[in-house]
Structure formats: structure tokens, C-alpha cells
Amino acid sequence: MxxxxxxxxxxxxxxxxxxxxxxxxxxxxxxxxxSGITLHSGRVARVKIWPECAGVGRYFDFRSNFIHPSVDYVQESPLCTTLCKDGYKVRTVEHLLSALEAMGVDNCRIEVEGLNGEESSVEVPIFDGSAKEWVEAIEQVGLKVATDQGGNSCEKMIPFLIEPVHVHRNDSFIAAFPYPKVQIIYGIDFPQVPAIGCQWFSSASLDDSFYTSEIGPSRTFCVYEEVEKLRNLGLIKGGSTDSAIVCSASKGWLNPPLRFPDEPCRHKVLDLIGDLSLFARHGSQGFPVAQIVGYKGGHALHADFVRRLSGIS
Structure with missing residues (x-):
């Protein structure tokens, strides 16, 4: 192209x-x-990622059903990003998509297989709750220039924000401003859990080296006092202290040490990168070049922001 x-x-x-x-x-x-245990279903799933031609982009292949990671297919679900098309669902895609976006894997086929006989829904493994496993896998196999079926390389298109934009849900918001490079500023606030409290993290850039060392290893987190409630809702059945950092309101961190003092906040940035990768198309960059400020956001709010960028809402 x-x-x-x-x-x-x-x-x-x-x-x-x-x-x-x-x-x-x-x-x-x-x-x-x-292969690995999945966070919410607690089942085992296998993921195979294959090289793909330039201009095709990234897409999931579940039982020969192709689902592009687009906001058009996002189904709002608690504590994860779920893609749904024609009745087939792929859940908890955000960590994998985050790694692919940040590491520059613009085109690939992601084959996901449930190993416990799921028919219409499958989930990406959680591993240690971060994107570290995917980053290391990408580094091990390496990257190459993608070519189309005619053997031609394609330019990678980059989205630059040219007007301020924001979305919010109650006291949570995502705001973005024109800026010459990608900068992410993110805040969380857990006043009921003093060991987490109020945290802010600011990224210096979004190149692969910064992501590999400063964002990718940050693990998902949960509040211990909420675990039973979440499991009663059918969530985090596969969660453990091996797949998340767990914090008690009264006792603090139950499985230290943290990889970063502000690891929970950094993980929110990891999620944001994965969710905003939904803006990618035809092998382009998904994450917009802008200064992005987020506060107490989640997957649903991130999807709202992508819809806003896409002119859907």
C-alpha cells in the first residue's frame, strides 16, 4: 500500500x-x-498467534469464526473486555491486545481454543495477571516487516488527535488533548483500602522498551474483601495469588512484594493500551497520539472513549 x-x-x-x-x-x-488457566471461567485455554499479511490487522479465530478486535464487537462485561460476534465470544482480551499494540505486532491471527469443550465462549489465559508472558513470547519469536499477498510492504498509519475529547461515567473520566507524542496520565483512588489509596502514574512514552520494563509486568489486582462476592457472581473462578496481587482493606497486601510501588495504577495503563488498541484498523496503530488523562476508569469507559474517537457516540 x-x-x-x-x-x-x-x-x-x-x-x-x-x-x-x-x-x-x-x-x-x-x-x-x-496455554494457561483463564481468570473468570477457571478453565484452560490455548492461544496460537500466527503471522498475517500487511493490511489485514489483528483478529481472533475462534472455531473458525473471525472476530476483529473492534469496538463494534465489544460486549460490556464486568472486569474484562469481551468481544462478541454472531454469538461467539472471546473474553479477557485486554492484556494480549495491550502487548501486541505496544510491541508493534500490527498484523496477526490469534487462534483461541478452549480445552474444556466450550462451544460458543472462550477466554484468553491470565498467566500472572500482567502482559509479561506475551511480551516475552513476542521478544522470543521476533518481528518482521509484513507484506501483502503481492509481496509489498505497507505504511503504518498513525492516528493523531486534533481536538480535545472526553468521556465520563459518574466521577470516572478519560480526557485527551492534542500532543506531539503519546503521553498517558492515569489515576486510581481506593480510599477504603489504605495500602492502595490514591495513586497517579505518568508515562514518558509508549515505545516497546518503556512498555516492556515499566508497564507490561504490572499485574491485575483485587480487594480481598470483594473476592467472595465476585465469585458468587461467577467471576474470577480461576483467580489466585499467582494471577493477581491481592490487597486487604485491613491487612494490606497479602502476596507481596509488588513489582512497582504503584503497580495497581500501572496495570490500569496496561488495560487502557489494550482497550484503545480497538481503534486500530488494517494494520494501523490503534492508540492515538495524544496526551490522555484517565481517572478511575475501567474497560467500559475505555470502550466509550474509543466509540467517541470513532464517531459512534
């Missing part, structure tokens, strides 16, 4: 200007295969 044809494929809008910075789309240099 030439620069001119790429620009024609990505029409600028009132909020986003698509630009080519001379980067070529990439894919993985070989197959990645990982």
Missing part, C-alpha cells in the same frame, strides 16, 4: 488526523503458542 493509497484509506475526521511517519507494518516472525 503506497502512502497516497494509505491516506485515502484513512480519512481524517474532526477528531483524528491519520498520518504516515514512514514506518512499515509488522507481524511476528513465527508462531507463538501458550
Amino acid at each position: 503506497s502512502v497516497s493509497s494509505a491516506l485515502n484509506a484513512f480519512k481524517s475526521s474532526a477528531l483524528i488526523s491519520w498520518k504516515s511517519l514512514g514506518k512499515l507494518q509488522q507481524t511476528i516472525a513465527g508462531c507463538i503458542e501458550r
Whole structure:
């Protein structure tokens, strides 16, 4: 895809200007295969990630049903991002998508298989609750320039925010402002859990080295006093102190040490990157070049923000 044809494929809008910075789309240099316990169902699933042609983008393959990670297919669900198309669901996709977006895997086929006989729903394994397993797998197999079926490379298009935009739900919000590079500022507040409390994290950049060392290893977290309630709702059946950091309101962290003093807040940034990757299309970058400020957000609010960027709401 030439620069001119790429620009024609990505029409600028009132909020986003698509630009080519001379980067070529990439894919993985070989197959990645990982299996593990899933967070919410507690079942075992296997993921195989295959190289894909330039311009195709990233997509899930579940029982030969292809689901692109687009906000068009997001089904609101508690504590994870779920994609649903034609009755088939792939759940807890955010950590994998975060790693793929940040590490520059623009095109790939993600084959997900439940190993316990699920028919219409499957979940991506949780591993240690971070994106570390996926980052290491991508680093091990390496990247290569993606080419189309004719053997041609394609420009990677980058979305630049050109007007301020914000979304909110009650006292939670995501706001974004035009900025010459990606900068993320994120805050959380758990006044009922003093060991977490109010935290803020600011990213210096979103290149793969910063992500690998500062964001990817941050694990998901939960409040111990809420565990029984969540399990009664059919959630976190596969959760354990091996797949999350657990904090008690009265006793503090139950499975220290933390990888970072502000690990819970960093994990929110990890989730944000995965959820905003839903804006990607045809091998482009999903995360917009902007200064993004988030506070007490979650997957549903992140999806609202992508819809706003997409002109859906």
C-alpha cells in the first residue's frame, strides 16, 4: 500500500488526523503458542498467534469464526473486555491486545481454543495477571516487516488527535488533548483500602522498551474483601495469588512484594493500551497520539472513549 493509497484509506475526521511517519507494518516472525488457566471461567485455554499479511490487522479465530478486535464487537462485561460476534465470544482480551499494540505486532491471527469443550465462549489465559508472558513470547519469536499477498510492504498509519475529547461515567473520566507524542496520565483512588489509596502514574512514552520494563509486568489486582462476592457472581473462578496481587482493606497486601510501588495504577495503563488498541484498523496503530488523562476508569469507559474517537457516540 503506497502512502497516497494509505491516506485515502484513512480519512481524517474532526477528531483524528491519520498520518504516515514512514514506518512499515509488522507481524511476528513465527508462531507463538501458550496455554494457561483463564481468570473468570477457571478453565484452560490455548492461544496460537500466527503471522498475517500487511493490511489485514489483528483478529481472533475462534472455531473458525473471525472476530476483529473492534469496538463494534465489544460486549460490556464486568472486569474484562469481551468481544462478541454472531454469538461467539472471546473474553479477557485486554492484556494480549495491550502487548501486541505496544510491541508493534500490527498484523496477526490469534487462534483461541478452549480445552474444556466450550462451544460458543472462550477466554484468553491470565498467566500472572500482567502482559509479561506475551511480551516475552513476542521478544522470543521476533518481528518482521509484513507484506501483502503481492509481496509489498505497507505504511503504518498513525492516528493523531486534533481536538480535545472526553468521556465520563459518574466521577470516572478519560480526557485527551492534542500532543506531539503519546503521553498517558492515569489515576486510581481506593480510599477504603489504605495500602492502595490514591495513586497517579505518568508515562514518558509508549515505545516497546518503556512498555516492556515499566508497564507490561504490572499485574491485575483485587480487594480481598470483594473476592467472595465476585465469585458468587461467577467471576474470577480461576483467580489466585499467582494471577493477581491481592490487597486487604485491613491487612494490606497479602502476596507481596509488588513489582512497582504503584503497580495497581500501572496495570490500569496496561488495560487502557489494550482497550484503545480497538481503534486500530488494517494494520494501523490503534492508540492515538495524544496526551490522555484517565481517572478511575475501567474497560467500559475505555470502550466509550474509543466509540467517541470513532464517531459512534
